[in-house]
Amino acid sequence: MKISRARRHAYSILLRIERDRAYSSEVLAANSDGLAKKDRALSHKLSLGVLRKQMLLDHVVSLYSRKPANKIDIEILIVLRIALYQIHFLDRIPDFSAINEAVEMTRHIRKKSAAGFVNAVLRKASKWNGDIEAASDVERISLESSHPLWLVKRWCSQFGIDRAASICRSNNKEPNSAFRLTSAFDALNETAKNVIKKRIEGDPRIEKSKTVDGAFVAARIEDWLRDLSEKGLVYFQDEASQEVAGIVAKTSKGSVLDLCAAPGSKATLIARGFADAGFVVAGEYHLHRAKALKQNALVQQARVFPVCLDGTRPLPFNVGTFDTILVDAPCSGTGTIRRNPEIRYRVSEAVLNELHTKQLRLLFNASKLLNDRGVLIYSTCSLESIENEDVIEEFLQMQASFEVFDPGFGRSAGTELGTLRTFPDLNDTDGFFVSSLRLRG
Ligand SMILES: C[S@@+](CC[C@H](N)C(=O)[O-])C[C@H]1O[C@@H](n2cnc3c(N)ncnc32)[C@H](O)[C@@H]1O
Structure with missing residues (x-):
């Protein structure tokens, strides 16, 4: 079975984040150039999705492997996390195909001896019904939203439990892409500036910021906007x-x-x-x-x-x-x-x-x-x-x-x-x- 480029890419991104303590926004931006648009989208969805659910995924791995996730080789754990994320949080990928691809990936990363383990854990963990046993409301928020307990407790004491839960939920949402014009834009002639302004203001998926002068908010980054950013004419900034x-x-x-x-x-x-x-x-x-x-x-x-x-x-x-x-x-x-x-x-x-x-x-x-x-x-x-x-x-x-x-x-x-x-x-x-x-x- 062939492993898709998107999954191989997601695996290497997650390994870099884990091993080199790299930041996802930086590694994803710097390492996705050679990928087709569709592969890039899936790889980003998998990498960020796994990171946003990591504690919960590790909890499920521990339940079904009968050993704590942190005792499993990090390469194997990442393969398990990617497969489980697809099984439990993405609709389009059938369980058997996520499991087979994970087994193939285990061989591909030269961990052939762990292929049976990966197969067995995933077959059992694919039956997980989503139930979470938690000792308290705060522990439930922590596990469900994959935020360390000490951090959730800290936010509870700073902002109250409802706000802590709300912050955790927001942290797991796809953020919008805000941007602005630059000094390079200002240096263009009026005709060139108007062409860009019309394109931005005429796009129904882009809004002017309601709170910050000069800021725009895009639901997603289209290729033409990325292109303007590469030319230094717009800059992505929250x-x-x-x-x-x-x-x-x-x-x-x-x-x-x-x-x-x-x-x-x-x-x-x-x-x-x-x-x-x-x-x-x-x-x-x-x-x-x-x-x-x-x-x-x-x-x-x-x-x-x-x-x-x-x-x-x-x-x-x-x-x-x-x-x-x-x-x-x-x-x-x-x-x-x-x-x-x-x-x-x-x-x-x-x-x-x-x-x-x-x-x-x-x-x-x-x-x-x-x-x-x-x-x-x-x-x-x-x-x-x-x-x-x-x-x-x-x-x-x-x-x-x-x-x-x-x-x-x-x-x-x-x-x-x-x-x-x-x-x-x-x-x-x-x-x-x-x-x-x-x-x-
Ligand atoms: C929050 S970031 C700054 C973001 C930046 N102002 C911007 O808007 O793009 C903090 C920066 O401080 C730098 N930094 C860390 N220790 C520093 C120090 N002792 N003196 C000066 N800069 C330092 C970090 O390397 C990092 O680039």
């Missing part, structure tokens, strides 16, 4: 991320430091707002990410100046160089689980604590560069208060000369401390946190 960049642009008179800037989504949008009248210096710790940022700015023709730096250490700029500093801090990314479902399995309480310390250090360090009337904006794409409100509260205890203010957020989805918050379940965007700070007058 509405909430665009909103943060808009806030920075609004508060600045034209000189911005984006301290943690790669891949440059916000920096390139802020620079677009300035045209030739301002500049954005884009700091980044990792050289390879700084290079990717530089390339991104080049393609978009954005006036962004990348600098490789460590934002936790003394910075190579004079006090007062920038009127606005954005600290879009490295974070757990729990607000972006819709796009990178694997994040939920990687984050831990220890990681959150480490991030908190780093975030506070970045913010404190950046605050030393600010001039008297400057604005310091702190943001994350995390839902965790330890990375958000707690960082701001601790910062204000250390730096009593600073205060939080509302720069005119335009909407409020949770305005504790005068901050802006967005959520995947309430706003259908990534979950962002933004707080604006300035020196007391």
Whole structure:
């Protein structure tokens, strides 16, 4: 039996995510070029579907293999997960064909001796009736939605059990694809701009964002839109991320430091707002990410100046160089689980604590560069208060000369401390946190 390209591709993507701790959004975008459109669609559906149901699939594997899923070779476990996902969550694929293909795949990856095991587990597990035994409501939410119990408990205590369940459900939905125009678009002649505008505005599957100026929302990415993105004329960026960049642009008179800037989504949008009248210096710790940022700015023709730096250490700029500093801090990314479902399995309480310390250090360090009337904006794409409100509260205890203010957020989805918050379940965007700070007058 021949194994389809889509399934082989999904297998190699899932293995990379597991072994190299790669992010699904990045591996899928970078490794799907050679595939036919139909294969690409199925491979993405399988890879993301398996990641979104991983805990539940492993639970079923454990039930029918009589050994914990984490004691099974990762290559075999991935084959089992892909087959079980097709059997229980996709309609079009008959059970026998998913099982036969999984057995064939086991041979293909040189694990011939496990073929009998795979066959036996899948035949039994295909009879699973969907029942889940859970000791509590919270455990049921955790298992049904494949979110680690500790994380669901954390969201229950932050937002209440109903919201926690609602966030988990949203995290497993296919996110929309928001995008915007770029500086490269702005540089086109009027005729070329009108052709693109008409195409976007005339497409019934694309809407203007209801909350963010200049943002569009597409139900799915058509080839012509992908093509415009490859030419640097449009850029895919979540509405909430665009909103943060808009806030920075609004508060600045034209000189911005984006301290943690790669891949440059916000920096390139802020620079677009300035045209030739301002500049954005884009700091980044990792050289390879700084290079990717530089390339991104080049393609978009954005006036962004990348600098490789460590934002936790003394910075190579004079006090007062920038009127606005954005600290879009490295974070757990729990607000972006819709796009990178694997994040939920990687984050831990220890990681959150480490991030908190780093975030506070970045913010404190950046605050030393600010001039008297400057604005310091702190943001994350995390839902965790330890990375958000707690960082701001601790910062204000250390730096009593600073205060939080509302720069005119335009909407409020949770305005504790005068901050802006967005959520995947309430706003259908990534979950962002933004707080604006300035020196007391
Ligand atoms: C949340 S991402 C920034 C996203 C970016 N602002 C955008 O909109 O595209 C955080 C970035 O901070 C970088 N980073 C991590 N530690 C850093 C440090 N000590 N100094 C500067 N950047 C750092 C990470 O490599 C990552 O690229």
